Amino acid sequence: MGYRLSKIYTRTGDQGETGLGDGRRVPKDHPRIEAIGEVDSLNSQLGLLLAGLSEAGLDELSEVLGPCQHRLFDLGGELAMPSYQALNQAEVERLEAAIDLWNEELGPLKNFILPSGSALVAQAHVCRSQARSAERRCQQLNALEPLAGVGLAYINRLSDLLFVAARIIGRRQGLAEVLWQAATKP
Known part of the structure; x- marks a missing residue:
């Protein structure tokens, strides 16, 4: 395969627009660019989680979550x-x-849990919340320009997976879940 990027800067976005794969130019704050940016942020956070899982020897979880980076791309x-459809x-x-x-x-989960317990558990929750943010941005775009394919279902399911991953990471680390405690009422 040839080079994807021969030059990192193009100066074509200096006036606040960016190009889409279909040749259109849109403002950098267009809902489509917002959605792309949130998916990209999630992918970066997921990379951080995967690095931590590798360091902790939790390869079983990496085998499940690793392909998600490719699917987010x-x-x-x-x-x-x-018009491009990659997910199925x-x-x-x-x-x-x-x-x-x-x-x-x-x-079963018997109470609300906090995104806490270890750095890896917390990072899985950061990924989960980032997935929810990406899903909201994709839904905002979908309201303006309907999205085809299973992308919306994928990002929704990924956030669910990341919630369960946070719990399973804690279990693999031998940690008790940190349960939410309601404020005492005056």
């Missing part, structure tokens, strides 16, 4: 090129299967 491509229902089903498997081990 695919989703970014779909957002940048509206099998990817959504892969996430659902992992959620079901990990949930079987964890059992």
Whole structure:
């Protein structure tokens, strides 16, 4: 494959616009660019989580979450090129299967939990909340320009997977979940 980028700066965005894969120019604050940016931020946060999982020897979790970085890149491509479709229902089903498997081990959640306990648990929750933010941006775009394919379902399921991943990471680390405690009423 040839080079994807031969020059990092182009100066074409200096006036507040950027190009989409289909050749259109849009403002950098366009809902499509906002959605792409949120997906990109999630991918970066997921990379940080994966690095931590690798350092902790939690390769089983990395095997499930690692491919998600590639699929997020695919989703970014779909957002940048509206006629391009890379994700498919099998990817959504892969996430659902992992959620079901990990949930079987964890059992039901009896209370709200805090994004706490260890750096890895907290990072998984950062990824989860970033996935929710990306989903909201994609939904905002969808209201203006309907999105085709399974991207919305994928990002929704990924946030669910990341919640369950945070819980399973804590379990693998031998940590008790940090339960929310309601404020005492005056």
